Amino acid sequence: MSKVNHTDLVRKTLLTKLTYGEYYPGHSFVLRELLQDPEFEGMSQTPIREALLQLVAANILIGQRGFSVRVPIPSAEHLIEVRALRSHLEVMAALQHFDDWDEESLLELEALHHSMAQAKSVKDVKNQLRYNAMFHMRLCHMEQESYLKSMIQTLWAITGPSVGYLYGKGSTSVFTGIHPHEEILKALREKNSRLLERALIKDLSSTGTRIIEVLKQKLSPEALALQPFKPMDLVRVRTREGRQIKYGAS
Structure with missing residues (x-):
């Protein structure tokens, strides 16, 4: 299975878990813990990180510096x-x-x-x-x-x-x-x-x-006032190949 499919799979799985209320407001996603989730068994950090950033770009999650991502606490x-x-x-x-x-x-x-x-x-x-x-x-x-x-x-x-x-x-x-x-x-x-x-x-x-x-x-x-739902500013992250990719986290 390609990396793109892995990313899509992780994104859909996270959407389902959010829909079912398995994560509370303020929950912080830790890559190490996600890698231990049986549903993501055998995956690398890359598709998980990319899926999280896609959800940040969609204003479902919010991102912080250092690629820390969490569930918003809504007002x-x-x-x-x-x-x-x-x-x-x-x-x-x-x-x-x-x-x-x-x-x-x-x-x-x-x-x-x-x-x-x-x-x-x-x-x-x-x-x-x-x-x-x-x-x-x-x-x-x-x-x-x-x-x-x-x-x-x-x-x-x-x-x-x-x-x-x-x-x-x-x-x-x-x-x-x-x-x-x-x-x-x-x-x-x-x-x-x-x-x-x-x-x-x-x-x-x-x-x-x-x-x-x-x-x-x-x-x-x-x-309640800390993390309202609001658009995230896109930032550019330089890859190892030197290309720049826009991600919805800052």
Whole structure:
């Protein structure tokens, strides 16, 4: 496998881990630790470093001098903005594929919700977050690549760490009555687009509101102000061959 493919593989794996909330806000990536990750077994530092810098350039991670890269600690303002965008785009994607569901695919979606509920019942936070994200990815038909799906994936990777922090600290959001996922499944079976939109917005907004509350309570104002989501200045790094390459870290 070529170096380019290795870089692409690492980038996609890191995006998935961010989406699933496996890294908290402020997490610092250490090359030595990543090289020990079974998913990157046999790889050199180069594709891992390049993948991290690609995520910095995409404003998903932030970089520091010496190629130190970490997960941003979002301000409440920026997190509200990003989650609002994600909510809007997910509704667009779900409605775009509204007529594509048959009973077999609905059973697959329902199984993801049941797996999430089962994980929650045994306090398995990692799998609870994983199956929740998988439910939303399946709802949006993320397997069908498009510009819209790419934007949704990016926004999930940005918000995922904050969701992981929320649940990892035991501060979960609580839904009373029917879970929004069940309402979403009901809407798809009944071909009720308005119910689908309401249920999806309810699901996303309820969790988002709780995340903002927890961030304000448990992270200091100084920490919240340290690392807002903002474009990174590109710098040039000289390679051994003497060529200059632009990287999104400074």
